[in-house]
Amino acid sequence: MSKLIVNSLTIIDSFKEVANKFEFDKDSNLIVSDNNSVGKSSIIKSIYYCLGADIKNFQPTWEYEKYIFQLEIEIDNQACIIKRKGKIFIVKDGESLEEFGNSKDFSIWFQGRLGMNLLLQRPTSETYTLSYMDAVLSPFYIDQDNSWDGTLFKNSISGLGGYKDAVKTIFEYYLGLSNIGLIAKKEEKNKNTLKSQELKEKIGQLSGVIEAYHQKNDVEKAPVVDLEGLQNELQEYIIATNVLSGEIGKYSQNISVHKRELDLKQQDVKELRKLLSITTKAYGEIEYICSHCQSVLTREQSLSRLELKDNEVSIKERIEELNFGITEIRKKVSDAEDRLVELRSQFQNYNKKISEIRNVNKIESYVNQKVLSELDDLRIELDIERDKVVNINKEISKEIRELKKKLEINQENINNQFNSLIHNLSRMLMIPSLLSRSFGKFTKLQGGGVQLNKECLALFLVYEKLLSKNSVFKLPMAMDSFIKNETDAKNNDYMFSAVENYFMNNENQTFFAVIRKNLEYFSQDFISKTNVLLLEKPILLPEKYQELSVQLINKLD
Structure with missing residues (x-):
């Protein structure tokens, strides 16, 4: 298992000479303010931006392209620092200090560091390539601005439109349901089968040549070179x-x-x-x-x-x-x-x-008895090579059967968990329309208002819980406030209770943005065990600038 925890976020504006540092708990975190437009969403967006995501819809006043962001994180209890300024990333991992000029190179480092290999298809290609951080982080960040229109997991972070069937493929990877490995094994077997047939034909041709030479009483001179x-x-x-x-x-x-x-x-x-x-x-x-x-x-x-x-x-x-x-x-x-x-x-x-x-005037070549010996040696080599290919394919066939069986077991397990979660949340939030929803169906939800809000929330909670329970990659999960429409106190009570019981207690580190008055919908026991980060304007302060500036990692020769 690979688990990433964000311990702190530092933000510095070197032009206005203001800064701040926000510290987090390894389990659950509530980002709180007395009202909206203080910066709760900007803080959460900044975490994922610093991790390499191309975040949509930062607030116009949040000049993120000018800011310096630095995360102090842990990967499997090992300290690491990630700094981002524009397109440039600097990573301090133990004693090593590395610099990356784009999100592609950073994604290669990040996935390698966590032992990931998330491969996706481009729309015009049949091959799979290593994905960017947009895809890596997309299941873990639910945005207030773009996630509640009925489209699941696709609109919070840019870049997913560049992949084929991205959301489904990404969840299959994280939940151990990906058939990419199976496809690769089948392709390898097909290539080996073709190679075996080609070798068989060559062996037959060589055998015919050898037999013809054996039937001759003498050796003929080869023709003059053209x-x-x-x-x-x-x-x-x-x-x-x-x-x-x-x-x-x-x-x-x-x-x-x-x-x-x-x-x-x-x-x-x-x-x-x-x-x-x-x-x-x-x-x-x-x-x-x-x-x-x-x-x-x-x-x-x-x-x-x-x-x-x-x-x-x-x-x-x-x-x-x-x-x-x-x-x-x-x-x-x-x-x-x-x-x-x-x-x-x-x-x-x-x-x-x-x-x-x-310098060539005339080239002549003669065939002698040595040719027969060489041809026979070549036939033996081809026989040995073909036997190896056949044996390799036997092993691959065995691996394919085992992979299919494992995928079937995993799929059944995930389906059962999905159906159980859907049943519980549909009853809790009073949305029976979701009972017909099946795992892996990411088509856009219809409708609007509070009903759409509740349906989106239920499905987000279901998939986040599946990730938390089944994925070997534990990345931080964040949900911006789900209240996009006016809801009554009863609905709020149900929805916040669902967040508390199906999201905030996940095995992954969690973040949830909420205004202070809505804390009343969470249980006191939960509040007492949760890190509550209260934000006030302005969230970047001049008195913090000098202190935090010297804490930035730098890569100077």
Whole structure:
């Protein structure tokens, strides 16, 4: 089992120089405010954003693209820190510090760290590829703004539209019902069957050739090599070398361009590091040499040229961005140089082949008795290879039978749990219309008002409970307030009671957003055991800025 717990969330606005840190309980957390528009939703969204999700509908006043987010988490009781600023992620995992320039690379790290391998299909492809964090996190976050229109688990986080049958496939993966492994085994078996047939045909052809030679009394001379064919081959190699010559020139030019760009970024980093090294004393009197034009600049002019505010956090963030760019360019240069070596090696090989063909006047080949021995050895090798393929397919067939049986057992178990949960919640929330709903049916719910709210809530609670009880991956679960329509006290009592008993007590860490007056619908015993985080405006404070800024992880060479 892999369990992730969020211990704290730090948010820093280095432009306005405000910040705050929010600490959480490893079990259940209530995010509370006296009224709406304080920032409950923004806090929950920020957690999943920092974990790599492309969150929909941040509040316009929540300038998340400018903020620095940092999560202190535990993965199976091992401390880890994740920082995100825009598209750049920095991860401190034990003693290692890694940087990722996009959510794809971060998702590769994240899934590898948790032992996950969530594969999904693109709409126009038959192959499966490793999913992004949008898909990984989508079952665990229920948004107030986009989750209550009857569409289940698809609209809280962007990106799921880029996959085929995404929601169903994702839940099947987490609940051990995915048939991707079974499909892969069947494809492997089919490929091996074709290979076995091809080997059988080759063995038959070789046997015929060997038999024909045995029936002959002497060995015939082979025909002269087709010199016209060699001439055509020569022309093909000449054309290929011309193409390679052009490629070599192009890559050489690209390397020069990248090196110039690398030099400029390194000069900027050098200038920024000099700014960091100077104490705050007499800033205005210190002069700097521009890294590009060598002009003498004051500190203020240097910061203005680099479009930075005069604080340590902004300068460090720019250094990190430049260092990431330097790493990317170095990789491009390295890749281009490696490719250049390959092209030059291929160019030399082609030239050698041209020289060999030009020296050919007449090539003759004779068949002797050694050919029979070599053909017989080849037949034996093919027989051994075919036997191996046949035996491998026997093992694969056994694995397929075991996988099918396991999937059938798991499916029956999940169906029974689903039906039991649906029955209990339908009765509790007085929505008998859901009794006909079957597991894995994610079609949009119809209707509106309180009835739709209750149906959505019931299904969300059912699937979250299934994940909590059956998935080996325990990621934090969050539900923004479900009250999108006016409801009476009786309905509120039923709905909050359902949240308390079917969501907040899950094995996963849980988060739920609620206004303070609605805490009365939860039991006092539950409230006493739950972390209640009370938010007040403004949630980012200037007095927290200096203290929290120094706690940020940074990747500086």
